[in-house]
Amino acid sequence: MSNLIAIFFGMALVNNMVLVKFLGLCPFFGVSKKLKSALSMGIAVLLVMVVASVVTWPIFHFLLVPYNVEFMRTVIFILVIASLVQIIEMTIKRTNLTLYNALGIYLPLITTNCAVLGITFINIDQAYTFPESIIAALGAGAGFTLVLIIMSGIRERLDMADPPLAFKGTPIAFITAMLLGLCFLAFGGIIG
Amino acid sequence: MSTQTVLSVGLLTLIGFVAGTVIFLASKFLPKEDKSLEEAARIREFLPGADCGACGYPGCFAYAQAVAKDRQVFVNHPCPTLAQDKEGMHRLEDYLGLKAKNKVGKKAVVHCTGKSEALADYKGINTCQGAAQVASGYKECPYGCLGLGDCVTVCPTGAISINNERKVAIVDWETCIGCGLCVSACPQNLIELMPANMPQYLGCNYRAARDIVGRKRCPDGCIHCKICVKVSQEGEVTWDETKDLPSFDKEYCLTATAAIEKCPRHIIKKTAAYREMSTISD
Numbered sequence: 001m002s003n004l005i006a007i008f009f010g011m012a013l014v015n016n017m018v019l020v021k022f023l024g025l026c027p028f029f030g031v032s033k034k035l036k037s038a039l040s041m042g043i044a045v046l047l048v049m050v051v052a053s054v055v056t057w058p059i060f061h062f063l064l065v066p067y068n069v070e071f072m073r074t075v076i077f078i079l080v081i082a083s084l085v086q087i088i089e090m091t092i093k094r095t096n097l098t099l100y101n102a103l104g105i106y107l108p109l110i111t112t113n114c115a116v117l118g119i120t121f122i123n124i125d126q127a128y129t130f131p132e133s134i135i136a137a138l139g140a141g142a143g144f145t146l147v148l149i150i151m152s153g154i155r156e157r158l159d160m161a162d163p164p165l166a167f168k169g170t171p172i173a174f175i176t177a178m179l180l181g182l183c184f185l186a187f188g189g190i191i192g
Numbered sequence: 193m194s195t196q197t198v199l200s201v202g203l204l205t206l207i208g209f210v211a212g213t214v215i216f217l218a219s220k221f222l223p224k225e226d227k228s229l230e231e232a233a234r235i236r237e238f239l240p241g242a243d244c245g246a247c248g249y250p251g252c253f254a255y256a257q258a259v260a261k262d263r264q265v266f267v268n269h270p271c272p273t274l275a276q277d278k279e280g281m282h283r284l285e286d287y288l289g290l291k292a293k294n295k296v297g298k299k300a301v302v303h304c305t306g307k308s309e310a311l312a313d314y315k316g317i318n319t320c321q322g323a324a325q326v327a328s329g330y331k332e333c334p335y336g337c338l339g340l341g342d343c344v345t346v347c348p349t350g351a352i353s354i355n356n357e358r359k360v361a362i363v364d365w366e367t368c369i370g371c372g373l374c375v376s377a378c379p380q381n382l383i384e385l386m387p388a389n390m391p392q393y394l395g396c397n398y399r400a401a402r403d404i405v406g407r408k409r410c411p412d413g414c415i416h417c418k419i420c421v422k423v424s425q426e427g428e429v430t431w432d433e434t435k436d437l438p439s440f441d442k443e444y445c446l447t448a449t450a451a452i453e454k455c456p457r458h459i460i461k462k463t464a465a466y467r468e469m470s471t472i473s474d
Contacts, residue, residue: 059207069200076207083211087218094222097229 004135007128011139017115018147019177019184024115028148029173031106038152042145044106046138049119051088052081053137056120057130077120078112085111115144150180231260238284239271242348244371246272246298263290272297273369276388298370298385299363300352302343303397305459306360308333308410319345324379332409335397337361337382343374365464391447391466392440395459399436412459414438420451420460429460 015021018028024045031041056077064070089107093100110116119140123133154176163172235256242252247269249255259266266284270292274280285291314323314330320342328334339359344352351367352374354360363374365388375383382397396414420429420438428446432439438460440448445465452460 063203067199067203069196069203072200072203076204079204079208079211083215086215090215090218091222094224 004132007132007135008139008142011119011122011136012143012146013184013187014190016143016147016184016187017118017140018144019181020188021118023118024113024144027106027109027113027115028151028177029170031109032148032151032173033155035149035152035156037106038148039145040103041106041109042141042148044103045110045113045115045144046141047103048081048085048088048107048110048113048116049137049141049144050134051084052077052116052120053123053133055080055084057123057128057133060124073121073124074117077117081116081120082111115140147180147184151177154180228257228260232256235259235284235287238274238280238287240273240277240280240369242273242369242371244273244348244369244373246369246371259288263288266290267292273371276369297388298372299365299368299388299390299463300370300372300374300383301386301390301393301463302337302361302363303382303384303394304335304337304360304380305395305412305461306337306339306355306358307412308336310359314338321379329380331359333398333413335380335382335399336410337380342377342379343383346373346377348373386463387442387445389465390440390442390445390463392452392460392462394438394440395461396437396457412457414459415457417456419454419456420448423450423454424448425450 011017017023018025027041027045032038059076059080060070060073064073064076085107092103092107119137122140123136126136128136151173155173158172158176161172167175232253233256236253239252239256245251247255249258252271255265255271266288267290270281271284274284275292275297281292308331310331312330314326316322316326318340320338320340323329323338323340329336329338331338337360339354339356339361341352341354341361343361344350344354348371349367349369351364351369352361353364355362361374361383363383370385370388372385375385377383380397384393386393394414396410396412398410398413414437416436418431418438421431423429426446428441428448429438429451430441431437438451440446447466448460452462
């Protein structure tokens with residue numbers, strides 16, 4: 001149990017997807033302008049990460065390893081995740097329109113987001129068991145959402161700030177991201 | 193061919209096939225899409241597609257969705273941009289089988305004639321926003337149009353042009369869609385949306401009534417003599433106490449012929465909707 005908790009917080013904070021592993025940087029800058037859309041995007045990524053981990057772990061361990069074709073994992077994982085996101089999007093669109101309006105438009109964006117693909121690879125590289133990999137995906141998704149929310153909160157305030165003209169908009173966001181990254185490095189000292 | 197090659201190709205094909213089948217089954221057996229979405233997509237075809245937001249919804253598709261859900265939205269709040277285009281409006285009305293209320297659109301007017309002399313040569317950041325921050329503009333009149341075209345930049349249809357001689361923005365009512373983007377872009381708050389059948393507007397925004405010096409600042413400036421109110425018999429001109437300027441009846445859009453003639457500064461300007469009323473007075 002303590003092992004699972006360590007994995008969750010390790011993935012969320014110490015090995016944060018965005019600020020430590022530098023995965024999923026495009027949504028980090030693209031969808032972090034408004035708090036509301038950042039939250040929707042974060043939840044969508046969290047959802048897709050968990051589902052992707054649930055599906056790719058058995059595929060790797062029960063299909064690729066027995067036939068000794070582990071090198072195929074990249075192409076097969078992309079294929080599986082892409083079709084999975086399609087199905088999720090279709091289901092949400094046809095069953096719950098309100099949820100679709102909140103989350104749906106972000107789903108095609110993260111079809112093969114590197115953070116989603118990344119977590120499936122990390123699960124395998126770290127030799128996590130099935131429950132461990134689900135917890136790892138949850139942690140990674142939570143960490144991603146957390147960073148997106150923090151960033152969007154800062155950027156909403158940055159809009160009202162008065163930086164030099166050349167820094168307005170994205171440049172000052174890059175600098176903010178750097179400082180945020182430094183903050184997250186400090187988590188490295190807390191949980192080994 | 194090694195077995196490994198065969199295996200990997202086979203596995204990829206198999207997984208691709210399974211994924212395709214599952215998507216096919218999902219699209220077949222899941223409940224159909226909410227009908228209002230398809231309907232909204234069809235309604236959107238009739239809309240201008242400028243995403244100007246004048247209707248109060250974020251973009252044309254959001255408006256189409258609202259109309260698809262409740263047709264009364266169209267009746268009570270017809271798309272103000274489409275209202276400028278009679279044929280387009282008729283096409284959407286025919287499609288929905290409904291008549292829209294209050295089809296008079298809105299048009300922007302600039303409350304300035306630009307006659308105020310320049311005090312200095314402005315060479316700073318070439319926007320009105322920038323010029324307005326330097327001692328409230330470079331013109332004698334601190335309320336006047338700066339003519340640097342912030343409104344021109346935001347106008348989605350190119351309806352605003354700048355008269356370079358007088359440094360003033362002029363709205364072409366033929367192309368103006370009444371979206372109101374220029375209203376918020378103007379740092380001097382000179383632009384106002386008027387009903388499209390409003391026959392006249394005031395070409396001045398000089399509000400400081402008690403400031404007598406103000407009269408000298410612009411040959412066209414309102415001197416707050418209220419003669420326009422006195423000569424108007426049907427209440428077509430009233431005095432707006434908060435602005436301290438004449439205002440025109442926006443509900444019936446009466447033509448204030450007498451006031452236009454009597455104004456000593458000739459700043460009650462005729463709009464494109466002005467019609468001669470001589471036949472009635474005879």
